[in-house]
Amino acid sequence: MAVPVAETVLGGVRMADGIVVPFAGPGAGAGDLTWGQEKVWTLMRQAGNSLSMGGAVPVTDGRTIRDLASELGFFMSRYASMRARIHQGTDGTLTQEVSGSGQAVLGIVDVADGDDPGPAARRLADQWEATPFDHAREWPIRMAAVRARGLVTHVVVTISHVATDGGGIAVMLEELSRRDPVTGQPKNPEPAMGPLELAALQRTPAGRRHSEASLRHWEGLLRSAGPLRFGPHTDRGEPRYRRAIFESRALHLASKAVAARTGGPASTVLLAGYAVAVARLTGITPALIQVVVSNRFRPGLAEISHPLSVNGLLMVDVAEASFDEVVNRTQRALALCSKYAYYDPTRLEELRARINRERGEVIELSCLFNDRRLGSDAKPTGPLPPRQELEAARGESVLSWGQPFPTYLDKLMVQVGAAMDTVELEVHVDTHHVSVDQVRALMVDFESLLVTAAFDPDLPTGVR
Template sequence: MTARQLLEIAFSSGRSGSGPATWGQQAIWDAVRRLPPADAPRYDIATAAPLDPGLPLPTLLDALAQLLHLHDSLHTRLLPTPDGRRRQVVDPAGSLTVEVRPVTDDSDPAEAGARLHRELAERPFDTAAQWPVRVGVVTADGLARHIGLVLSRTAVDGSGMNRLAADLSALSLGHSPADLAGLRDPAQPPLAEAEFRTSERGVRRDGAARKQFLRKLRLGPPRLFPRPATPQPIAPQSTAPQPTASEPAARCPLPQRRTALPHPPPRVPTGRRRPPGEHLLCPAGGHRRDDRPPRRHHRGRAQRGRRQPLPTRTDRCGERGRRRGLFHLPDATAESGKVVRRTRAAAIGTHQHAYFDKLALAAEIEQLTAEGVPLADRSCVFNDTRELLPAAPGRADEGTTLSWPVEFDPHPGLTYALDALQSPEALSLAMTADPAVVPHPAMAESLYGIEALILTEASNTSRADQFAG
């Protein structure tokens, strides 16, 4: 492998302006600021992919330049203000550095690309001085063979990254920014979003959303899991070497599980891990301080092979407002159909009141806590980053893979998080939990239980359709 090259993509005549940071930008910046330095890069959004059979490097660089014109968030910096908040500045000109690593004929571009991507992802962003995007490219025989993108979460969320990757692919294939803009609903750039938050309508919406959030906090249960006991050993059913505190990214493989279809697996009971009849989740949640001692958190991931196509929807770009809502389902003990309908109504209400000034809400919660007002447990988080795009049906007997890929330092106030991830498979779930509260066997049981419920419902629906036909 030859030495790396740093190429500069010149950017000019872009949209520009300045204004207060959006609620999402401010909240993300504040959350990252509170993290230990080693954890800050883990909050970024990253993706990498091979480019087969290869793309001329000038074509890729030109597509990246056009991507900057398409999304203002990619050339936006966040500067400090005297009151401790952030102010966004959209730069009309500048340059984007692309790190290029050529490889020789006997080197694997995918391995080189993975190494470069890890290096880029481990570097923190200085959002006041840098644009919130890094690009790494591996070339072979004059062609770009692998690309890695790393973005600060102040610029994009998981759904936005999917949009950016799709736009970059289309631009590389010769589509123009105007073509792409015409295919989707017009996206709201960060400055327009900030202008909305200070408008009369934005102020009303902020106040109503925070009022609804606080109302649910007073009604929800004070603890969703029993008080933690002594942590159980990590994945006792595995004979592989176990992760240690010195191995924050250690992998702990488990055997694959395969489920034959159309015969559905039995439902897996999961009620013992939550108080019966009540659910409280923070979709796209956050963090809070509490009195729990620090522990390491573990992540389990389950991936299900392709089964059925998903519905389509029009997407918006990563500059959209980041939403965080409080989902409260007071009574979940009735017949399942009624519970599903109530869940849908509660989810819609959560979505309608999920856009607000998060720092103002945090100040109100701190005040209520100081006054001794009982508030609900907010340590359980759900985040769905998928884009509902068509998926080609796959073989019915493709199975489920369960792995334990990461162990990392605790996030204050986080007991349990479930992420639905963008994936070539029909469903990919990542669960992060405090093992003293949700040990590995319970995490595995929960993930398989979700799979069982989905497959049972799919099988019942298929049989009902057959009888109807």
């Protein structure tokens, strides 16, 4: 039973009230991290933060403190990765310890009468995002209710990336929505494989063979790739690491039109367009792009909540071809990219270092693409919108710059957000390699390419 507590500290934030939430679940024990967790842990150490996910969400359905405490208890009991603490030995060895039972705390933030609770919720979300998790002592999920005049107005949730990823959050929210309304129990009483169980499977002979096959694919691409993705370093001052959002209804309409004609998903069309636009910007081809792949399509992994998304490597020749042909090439290359995106990340880094030594040059892998939309593989149908409508939609497109990053690990990454009836591209860039003006030109060219291709199946890429 949830019990009120007079004062609590969550994620470094002191709160006057809270609710102690007991939990119990399967999968307890200690052991290795999964490949996905290892990759995320390395990225977190490089970035200097927990790469956490979440935010402040308005509560408009009348949920109470008790309801939110029940949700936190569900997450903690159902998903072993939410009960995992990670310890690093003096030699760097990582171990995760999954608890079979324990207590979490739902924080409560009360807003004074007359004050807007929205800013208070966003401040808490920002504070939590900026505060790294103490993974050895803290549960990897923080959750709080924001209350005004006795009613819950917002819920704030922050989850460390080492405990889940975008696909894992989707699994958690789907199972939460399908709970029995009376008992609060999940429809499927058996939870998916926990992180300790998956880590053990990945270290079996069969798991190692799968990893080695993936690494052979990577090795073939790395040995044939040119070393550079972008031009030389140019100091353009600060802020160096920038974030932009490009919103385009025209890209949404055009990508669906090309996808309907070529018979593939719109996500592949966007990836092909990105490959062509980057090649036109840099003059470097074939395109070599790290693509974020969710491994939940693999047998037995669909309902797993802990991190499964890792980078696959895609190479596609965009030169001397029509755009439709590049879409077809991208579709074939993407199938291989996804097939071989399941590997031991430590062995991959060893492979990359060896190839760099043998070639006498560093093979850059700093161009990335991540389509975060759920259901983006659905094949679109419907008539091609009139050219006039598409051209008019281009006039609605907006490129806006957000808060810069204190540091960033790559030179260019484009993420496709889960917007409705538009394509929302989030661009992360190191401006000492790709300038602000080049980002703007890249987005304009990307959009123009797809809008033109929507009406011309023989459109050449213009890349030699």
